[in-house]
Each structure stands twice: as structure tokens, then as C-alpha cells.
Amino acid sequence: MGTRGTGTRGRTHGLPAERTSFVGRRREIAQIRRMLSAAPVVTLTGPGGVGKTRLAARAAATLGGAFPDGVWMVDLAALRSRELLAPAIVEALGVRDHTARPPLEVLTGHLKDKRLLMILDNCEHLVGECAAVARTVLRSAPDLRIIATSRQSLRVPGERLLEVPPLGLPPGARPPAGQLARSEAPRLFAERAEAAAPGFAVTEANGDAVVEICRRLDGIPLALELAAAQLRTLALEQVLAQLEDRFGLLPAAGARPAHHRTLRALIDWSHGLCTDEERLLWSRLSIFAGSLDLEAAEAVCGGDGIAADDVVDLLSSLVDKSILISEHDGESVRYRILETIRDYGRERLEESGQAAALRRRHRDHYRRLASETRARISSPEQVSWLARLGADHANLRLALEYCHTEPGQARTGLAMAADLMYHWVNGVYLGEGRAWLERGLAAETEPGDVRVRALWTDGVLAIIQADIASAEAVLRECRTLADDRRDPMALAYIALGEGLLALGREDPVAAIPLLDDAVRRFRAVDDPVGVVEALIRLCVAHRSTGERALAVSIGKESLAVCDRHGLGWHKAYTLAVLGVAVCERGDARHAAALVSEALRFNRSLRDQRGVGLDLEILAWIATTQGRLQRAARLYGILDTLWARVGDPPPSGYLHSAAHAEQSRSRARHAVGEPAFHAEFARGAELGYDEALAYALDEEPAGPGSPAGPDRLAPLTARETQIARLVAQGLSNKEIGRSLMIAQRTAEGHVEHILGKLGVDSRTQVAVWVSKQDPDE
Ligand SMILES: Nc1ncnc2c1ncn2[C@@H]1O[C@H](COP(=O)(O)OP(=O)(O)O)[C@@H](O)[C@H]1O
Ligand SMILES: [Mg+2]
Incomplete structure (x- = not known):
């Protein structure tokens, strides 16, 4: 479509x-x-x-x-x-x-x-x-x-x-203050200055100094920001005097130092104005990849010159100085450092001779994070811990890289990759997870605990990828080692893996005893997540052999385990499979309620794979109920989702591909090809949020309902529509064509829009629209 x-x-x-x-x-x-x-x-x-x-x-x-x-x-x-x-x-x-x-x-x-x-x-x-x-x-x-x-x-x-040129400087030596406000570099400086020193404003009196500062900094945005941040403690004249000291008299334009040297001198200056502890922290923070949280900063950078208790205050003062950026994500705060400033810190760190020790501490911290998550996967915190790993993916990657470049660390790397099992499974990182596991398995061949754990982890990931040959090979090796060592956890996972393989071969009869065995073994080692993983598949297997009552009771058993241990993520998957079983027993309404609960949860988790599986089941339930138009529309939504996030997972995970295909063609034949197509297209056209709201019966989503509000004040509804088309880069002619109005009429509307918004270009209209129609 x-x-x-x-x-x-x-x-x-x-x-x-x-x-x-x-x-x-x-x-x-x-x-x-x-x-x-x-x-x-x-x-x-x-x-x-x-x-x-x-x-x-x-x-x-x-x-x-x-x-x-x-x-x-x-x-x-x-x-x-x-x-x-x-x-x-x-x-x-x-x-x-x-x-x-x-x-x-x-x-x-x-x-x-x-x-x-x-x-x-x-x-x-x-x-x-x-x-x-x-x-x-x-x-x-x-x-x-x-x-x-x-x-x-x-x-x-x-x-x-x-x-990319630096920001524009005003022409002429002493521009009037009014003109200054239109010139890019002084404007940036003034805006950042106001943030650093509330009440600051460019006036006739200080305009010359502002322009002079901007000139000396060549209009380089980062340099302007760092200089403006100094206004927290220095007066404007002092900032200028300092710059003159540092850069000497302004040389002729042709002999100016290159931009990067200007910036470098300014970073030097900012660095000089930091306290010893701030400088130390700056250099140590350069070891991180992407962003980091307070706990990581304390664990990795605290001690040896920085009291761990002081880290939080030091981070704030680095934010004030524009060295760090703080990002608020819900309740948590993360810190990020701009590349140029990180590079500078990195050089200081290398000079200090502490880089190697820091890299090790960084690795140790994320290694601990990985193993703690593994330990808490069977707890109500599973979702928040997995979210945390998601935010720290770049750092986890860096830590794993360390394990494979530092001699003697491969085993730690392998253990870490195995601990991250549910991070890999979580959706986005399957392939990467397997790559780390396999790199580790190749480097660390000692047949110990770590290898056993890594093997079954790799096996489970390979099964999810439907890479059956690899899965069989690693599970085989794993079994040999686990039998020798009588490793009960490994034997439980092997049973699970073999059960999954049998299900993948569409042989539920063979799968059932294996999965039963897995449940027993996971219970014995007290691993609720393992128990649930096996029960979910066991529910599927019993359904496939027609033992519907048993399938339902196993689904409920899994639900009880999830509730007892607060396993949110697994509960969503349980609800989905239980929904199928309940529907097959004839209670479609109850089934739809169960799967809707799963969908709401997966939506909040942004687990797109879970969302897709839930939608497919809802479409199937709708078909069963004879709500065929709804089914057709849900199939449209589903295909759009998979087109956006990648192919659907291999069949056999929830119900077989054949089963799903049958349901779809049943809906198509029952409702008739043209009607199916029309509803399908309606579903496919819905945006993500509306589509899910429709699937959940949260609100009636009309066909083609607009992405944003109908009307963006001060524009009329028609003008809003046209402004959005302007923002999409359409010419007046194209707008006329797409709205079936004359090009002249479109021109008239655009003129009106420019007038109402007080702007003089289509680009500005686009910027305005993008501010009104917020991003996802
Ligand atoms: N046009 C601009 N308006 C406001 N701030 C800017 C502008 N350009 C750059 N900055 C700020 O200057 C700093 C450096 O910009 P950045 O885009 O990160 O540079 P680069 O990617 O070239 O290293 C950032 O803090 C950024 O927010
Ligand atoms: Mg950049």
C-alpha cells in the first residue's frame, strides 16, 4: 500500500x-x-x-x-x-x-x-x-x-x-543599537548574556563593547556563548578587557587567527576560570560517550581530588559556565558535553596520565549497571532498569569496546554481554547483542560459567532472529558444558531454547515437554522471568494442539507470576498470548480487553514490536467477532507500522504466519475486496497516535483527521492549511493544484499569511509552522 x-x-x-x-x-x-x-x-x-x-x-x-x-x-x-x-x-x-x-x-x-x-x-x-x-x-x-x-x-x-560561516557581524564600526539587534552575533551574545546575568540588555552605552566582543570572537557561536557565561561573575567591560589581553590588538582581517584558534583561546580562558575541581571533573567527564547521569558521574569521577558528595554541585557550576548541558527527561537529569569541549577535556585528561584509570572506572561502572539490571530483571523495577540501559547504550558500548581492546578483559566483556540479555532482547539491539556475544565467545574460550551463560544467551537471541542453524549450534555446545557442570540455570535455558526451536518448527507436540521441563527448572532456581518466558510459550503450544482450557489456565498462571513479581514487560506479552487463548475459547470481548491492556503498556514503553504483535491480535479478534471493517483498518495500521519500524518478527512467536494470513484473507473475503481496501487505506493513513487510539477504541478517529489542530491562531482554518503546505515546501502553483484552487487565490492567501505573521519569507512561515505543530 x-x-x-x-x-x-x-x-x-x-x-x-x-x-x-x-x-x-x-x-x-x-x-x-x-x-x-x-x-x-x-x-x-x-x-x-x-x-x-x-x-x-x-x-x-x-x-x-x-x-x-x-x-x-x-x-x-x-x-x-x-x-x-x-x-x-x-x-x-x-x-x-x-x-x-x-x-x-x-x-x-x-x-x-x-x-x-x-x-x-x-x-x-x-x-x-x-x-x-x-x-x-x-x-x-x-x-x-x-x-x-x-x-x-x-x-x-x-x-x-x-x-558554515560564523554568525554575521554588523557592518561598520559603530552601528546604532537598533541595528545591532538584527545582527546575528550580537543577538546571540545578548540572549545568552541575559540568561547569565538577568537584566542584561544591549543599550547605546554598551553596544560598542558588545560588538567589539563579537568581532574578537569572530562571531563563532560557541565562543560567544562561553564569553556570555562569564557575565555571571564579570562585568561586560571586564570580559572585553580579558579578551584584549588574551588576543592582543585586533589584527587586520587577513591576518586573523583561524576560527579554531579563536575558539581554542576562549576555551583556554573558560578553563582557566574554573576551580581545580571543576577542571578535574571536566577532564574526567570527557571519558563518557553520549550523555550520563549523576550516579555515573559520582561513581566514575568522584574521589582522588573530587569528593563524591561535591560532584552534583560541580556539575551545576559547569552547566552555568556553558561547559555542560543538562537535559531533563521526566524525573531524571542527564548531562551532555559538546564535542569541542569534550575534546579539550580529553586532552587535559591524557596529559594528566589518568586516562587509563578513568577508562577502567568507566567500564567498571557500566559493568556493574549491567549486572544489577540482570539481577533486577525479576522485579517491579525491570522496566525502569531497562529504560536506563537504553539511555546509556552508548556508554555500555564503550565499556564493551574497552573489554575487547584492553588485554585480559575479554571474559569480563563476555559476562557483561550476557548480563545485558534483556537489553538486547528489548527490541532494538538484537544484532548488536549477538555481535558482542560472538566476539566475546571467540576471544574467551575457557569453558567456565561465563561461557555457558553467554552461549544460552546467544542461543535465545538467535532464535528470536530465526537464525535456527546458529541457535542449534550454540545450544548444542552449551548443553555439553552444562551437563558436565550440572549447571541448573543453563539447563533451564537450554530447555527453553529447545522448546522455542520446536515451536519454530511448528511442532508443538515436541515443544510441550521441553517447555514443561523449562518451567520446572526455572522454578527450582527461583527465576520468575524464566518461568514466565516458558509459560508464555507453553500457552502458545497448548493452544496450537487444541487444548484451549489448558492454554487459558497456563496464561493465567503466567499472569499471576507477573503480578506477584511486578514484571510489567512480561505481563504485556502474557496478556497478548492469553488474549488469543481466551478468544479461541469464545470470549472475544474479554480477549480484546486483555490485548488492549497489553497494547497500552507496550505503547507507554515504546516497544514497537510488542505494539505490532498486539495490533495483529486485535485485528484477528475483530475478524473473529465479525467486525470486519475494523479488522481491515487494523491491518492497514499494522502494515504501516511494520513499514516504519522494520519487518515483522518471524512467525511462530505468538501465532503462526499461516494462522495470521488466514485471518487476514478471511476478513478480506467476508467484507469484499473494495471495502477491505478502502478501510485498509484509512488505517494506513492514520498517524501513529491516532492509529493506536483507534485500535484501543479511545476515540473515534475519522478518516484522514489532520495531524495538528485545524486552526493555528491568528490564521483561519484555510490559511492554516496553506501555511502547512508552504512549510512543506510547495510552490503557489502546487498549493493551488493540491487544494483545487486557482494559483492566484493561493498567492492571495500566502500574502495574507505573511502579513498576519509579520514575516517576509516562506521560510519564516515554515519556521513558524514548525513551532506551532510540535514534533513527536
Ligand atoms: N544559530 C544559532 N543560534 C543559537 N545558538 C547557536 C546557533 N548556532 C550555534 N549555536 C550554539 O553554539 C554552540 C555550538 O554549536 P554547534 O551547532 O554544536 O556547533 P558544531 O556542531 O559546529 O560544533 C551550541 O551551544 C549551539 O547551541
Ligand atoms: Mg556538532
């Missing part, structure tokens, strides 16, 4: 939250738009701190409307190894791959025929690999567009380069 959900048009994903105001860049955004209309790849180049990332994100948000499959940002800064480039992109695109296919193939398959804008941020350390990936995916995705940011060109055919 070609139609795509209107709700996904222009949606942005993974763009950093704009914590601070955005200034200027109108010309560059227009340039990027023009370049992208002619070339598949636009690379924004320039030194660190010049504003590449911020520009790319803003341009993407503004142009988003032209991309029905959305805008996706992929931050590559934390990525250290080239093999992980394709998996990292797949992950950032929200694709859940359940197969053992190579990640580049998954990526190419996903992007094929998509009209999507992808931002690859921070390509500089992987330029060659990024170019290779871009070349490959573009071959089969003619409508794909890429904005890359990098210190240098990617060198791919058709690439256009935009060297």
Missing part, C-alpha cells in the same frame, strides 16, 4: 531539544533547501563550535514537511568503531530488526523508496565509512536526502558542500 500516514509527514525524530533560542541562519537554511532540491547529500563543514549541528537540526525541522517519511537525526559523535556505523543508523531510525541480516542490508531495505531526510551529525571521524554507507543506500533510495555535518567533505558523488 503506497499511502502513508499523514501524521508522520515531516515528523522529526532524535533532534536535540532546543534548550536555547535559535538565532539567524535564514540565508543558510534557504541555501540548504536549494542544494537539497538538486543533490542527495549536503555536507555542512566547518570547525567545531561554528554551529553545524544547530543549523542542520533547524534546517531539517524547517524542511521536514517535504519528507513524508520524516526527518531523522543520527548522532555519530560517540561511535568509536566503524563496524557499528550501520547498526547505529538502523537504531536511530527506529528500525526494529529481528533477523540476522547484515545491518547495511537492513538499512538499505528500510530506506528503499522512502522520502526521508536523514542527518548524519559528526561524521568527521568516520568520513570514509559514512561515504560508503551513503553511496550504498542512495543507490536504491532516489528520494532520500542526507545532511551531513563534518569537519571535511564526505566525497560522495553529487555531494554539495556548505561551509
Whole structure:
């Protein structure tokens, strides 16, 4: 089905939250738009701190409307190894791959025929690999567009380069204050100054000093921000005096130091103004990848010159100084450091001779986090711990990398990869999990506990990927070792794995005794998650052999275990399989209620695989109930979801592919091909939120209901509609055509819109719309 959900048009994903105001860049955004209309790849180049990332994100948000499959940002800064480039992109695109296919193939398959804008941020350390990936995916995705940011060109055919200039400076020596406010660099400085020193304003009296500061800093945004942060403790004149001291008299334009040297001098200065502890913390924080939480900062950076209790205050003062960024995500706060500033800290750390010790402490912390999560997987905290691992994925990766580059650490790496089992299973990282396990199994061959654990973990992951041959091989090796060692936990997982394999072969009769055995063994070692994993499959197996009453009672038993131990995630899966069993016993309404509860939970967890499985069961239940239009619409929703997040998981997990296909064709025949198609298309057109609301009967979602409110004040409904089309980059002619009005009429509307919004370009309209229609 070609139609795509209107709700996904222009949606942005993974763009950093704009914590601070955005200034200027109108010309560059227009340039990027023009370049992208002619070339598949636009690379924004320039030194660190010049504003590449911020520009790319803003341009993407503004142009988003032209991309029905959305805008996706992929931050590559934390990525250290080239093999992980394709998996990292797949992950950032929200694709859940359940197969053992190579990640580049998954990526190419996903992007094929998509009209999507992808931002690859921070390509500089992987330029060659990024170019290779871009070349490959573009071959089969003619409508794909890429904005890359990098210190240098990617060198791919058709690439256009935009060297990002610093922010604009006012012309002339002493511009009047009114003109200053229109000039980019002084505006950025003034806005950040106001945040640092409330009440600060640019006036006739201090205008010259502001311009002078901006000139000395060459209009480099990061430098302006660092200098403005000094106004917390220094007066404007003092800041200027300090800069004059540091940079001497302003040399003639041609002899100016390069931008990166200007910035460097400014970071030096900020560094100099930090306390010893702040400097120490800054350097130690450079060891992290991506962002980190307070606990990690205390554990890794505390001690040896920094009291652990002081870390929280030191983090706040680094935030005040614009060295760190704090990000609030619900209840928790995470800290992030800009690349340029991280690099500086990294150099200090290397000089201090403490880098090796810090890397070790970093590894130890995340190794502990992994094993604690494993220990708490059978508790009500399972969901929050898994969420935490998700937020720390880049750091976990770094810790695993450490284990494989430091001599003698491979066994720890293998243990860690095994502990992360449910993080890998959780959806996004199956392939990566197997890669770490297999790298570890190859490096650490001692036939001990760790190997046994890693083998069954790998086996279970391989089964989920339907990589049967590998699964059989690792479970075989695992059995030999486990029998020798009489390892009860391993034997329980092996029984589970063999039961799963039998189910995969659609041989429930063989699966039942294996799964029964697994349940018994997991009970004996007191592993509730294991018990539930086996009960869920046992419910499926009994259903398949027609023992429906037994299937229902096993489902209920699993539910009881989940409730007793607070296993939210497993409960959702249990509800889904129990729903199928209950429906087969004839109580479709109760079944729908059970599966809806599962869907609500998986939605809150953003477990797309779970969402897909629940939707499929709901469609099947609707068919059973004879609610055929609803079924058809749910199938439309389902296919759109899989198109967005990757292929459905291999069959046999909940009910067989054949079973699912039968249900679908039953609905199609009963309702008639044209009606099925129409409803299917309606479902396919719904945006994600509306689609799930419909599936849950939360609200009646009309066909093609708009993504945002009908009317964005001060515009009328018609003008709102047109403004959204302008934001999608349509010309007046195209707008006329799509609304079936004359081009002149469209022109008139656009003029009105510009007047009402008090702006003079279509780009500004687009920016305005993007602010009104918030992102996902
Ligand atoms: N146009 C802008 N408006 C406001 N802030 C900006 C702008 N450009 C850059 N900045 C700020 O300057 C700093 C450096 O910008 P960034 O985009 O990270 O640079 P780069 O990616 O080139 O290293 C960031 O704190 C960013 O928010
Ligand atoms: Mg950047």
C-alpha cells in the first residue's frame, strides 16, 4: 500500500531539544533547501563550535514537511568503531530488526523508496565509512536526502558542500543599537548574556563593547556563548578587557587567527576560570560517550581530588559556565558535553596520565549497571532498569569496546554481554547483542560459567532472529558444558531454547515437554522471568494442539507470576498470548480487553514490536467477532507500522504466519475486496497516535483527521492549511493544484499569511509552522 500516514509527514525524530533560542541562519537554511532540491547529500563543514549541528537540526525541522517519511537525526559523535556505523543508523531510525541480516542490508531495505531526510551529525571521524554507507543506500533510495555535518567533505558523488560561516557581524564600526539587534552575533551574545546575568540588555552605552566582543570572537557561536557565561561573575567591560589581553590588538582581517584558534583561546580562558575541581571533573567527564547521569558521574569521577558528595554541585557550576548541558527527561537529569569541549577535556585528561584509570572506572561502572539490571530483571523495577540501559547504550558500548581492546578483559566483556540479555532482547539491539556475544565467545574460550551463560544467551537471541542453524549450534555446545557442570540455570535455558526451536518448527507436540521441563527448572532456581518466558510459550503450544482450557489456565498462571513479581514487560506479552487463548475459547470481548491492556503498556514503553504483535491480535479478534471493517483498518495500521519500524518478527512467536494470513484473507473475503481496501487505506493513513487510539477504541478517529489542530491562531482554518503546505515546501502553483484552487487565490492567501505573521519569507512561515505543530 503506497499511502502513508499523514501524521508522520515531516515528523522529526532524535533532534536535540532546543534548550536555547535559535538565532539567524535564514540565508543558510534557504541555501540548504536549494542544494537539497538538486543533490542527495549536503555536507555542512566547518570547525567545531561554528554551529553545524544547530543549523542542520533547524534546517531539517524547517524542511521536514517535504519528507513524508520524516526527518531523522543520527548522532555519530560517540561511535568509536566503524563496524557499528550501520547498526547505529538502523537504531536511530527506529528500525526494529529481528533477523540476522547484515545491518547495511537492513538499512538499505528500510530506506528503499522512502522520502526521508536523514542527518548524519559528526561524521568527521568516520568520513570514509559514512561515504560508503551513503553511496550504498542512495543507490536504491532516489528520494532520500542526507545532511551531513563534518569537519571535511564526505566525497560522495553529487555531494554539495556548505561551509558554515560564523554568525554575521554588523557592518561598520559603530552601528546604532537598533541595528545591532538584527545582527546575528550580537543577538546571540545578548540572549545568552541575559540568561547569565538577568537584566542584561544591549543599550547605546554598551553596544560598542558588545560588538567589539563579537568581532574578537569572530562571531563563532560557541565562543560567544562561553564569553556570555562569564557575565555571571564579570562585568561586560571586564570580559572585553580579558579578551584584549588574551588576543592582543585586533589584527587586520587577513591576518586573523583561524576560527579554531579563536575558539581554542576562549576555551583556554573558560578553563582557566574554573576551580581545580571543576577542571578535574571536566577532564574526567570527557571519558563518557553520549550523555550520563549523576550516579555515573559520582561513581566514575568522584574521589582522588573530587569528593563524591561535591560532584552534583560541580556539575551545576559547569552547566552555568556553558561547559555542560543538562537535559531533563521526566524525573531524571542527564548531562551532555559538546564535542569541542569534550575534546579539550580529553586532552587535559591524557596529559594528566589518568586516562587509563578513568577508562577502567568507566567500564567498571557500566559493568556493574549491567549486572544489577540482570539481577533486577525479576522485579517491579525491570522496566525502569531497562529504560536506563537504553539511555546509556552508548556508554555500555564503550565499556564493551574497552573489554575487547584492553588485554585480559575479554571474559569480563563476555559476562557483561550476557548480563545485558534483556537489553538486547528489548527490541532494538538484537544484532548488536549477538555481535558482542560472538566476539566475546571467540576471544574467551575457557569453558567456565561465563561461557555457558553467554552461549544460552546467544542461543535465545538467535532464535528470536530465526537464525535456527546458529541457535542449534550454540545450544548444542552449551548443553555439553552444562551437563558436565550440572549447571541448573543453563539447563533451564537450554530447555527453553529447545522448546522455542520446536515451536519454530511448528511442532508443538515436541515443544510441550521441553517447555514443561523449562518451567520446572526455572522454578527450582527461583527465576520468575524464566518461568514466565516458558509459560508464555507453553500457552502458545497448548493452544496450537487444541487444548484451549489448558492454554487459558497456563496464561493465567503466567499472569499471576507477573503480578506477584511486578514484571510489567512480561505481563504485556502474557496478556497478548492469553488474549488469543481466551478468544479461541469464545470470549472475544474479554480477549480484546486483555490485548488492549497489553497494547497500552507496550505503547507507554515504546516497544514497537510488542505494539505490532498486539495490533495483529486485535485485528484477528475483530475478524473473529465479525467486525470486519475494523479488522481491515487494523491491518492497514499494522502494515504501516511494520513499514516504519522494520519487518515483522518471524512467525511462530505468538501465532503462526499461516494462522495470521488466514485471518487476514478471511476478513478480506467476508467484507469484499473494495471495502477491505478502502478501510485498509484509512488505517494506513492514520498517524501513529491516532492509529493506536483507534485500535484501543479511545476515540473515534475519522478518516484522514489532520495531524495538528485545524486552526493555528491568528490564521483561519484555510490559511492554516496553506501555511502547512508552504512549510512543506510547495510552490503557489502546487498549493493551488493540491487544494483545487486557482494559483492566484493561493498567492492571495500566502500574502495574507505573511502579513498576519509579520514575516517576509516562506521560510519564516515554515519556521513558524514548525513551532506551532510540535514534533513527536
Ligand atoms: N544559530 C544559532 N543560534 C543559537 N545558538 C547557536 C546557533 N548556532 C550555534 N549555536 C550554539 O553554539 C554552540 C555550538 O554549536 P554547534 O551547532 O554544536 O556547533 P558544531 O556542531 O559546529 O560544533 C551550541 O551551544 C549551539 O547551541
Ligand atoms: Mg556538532
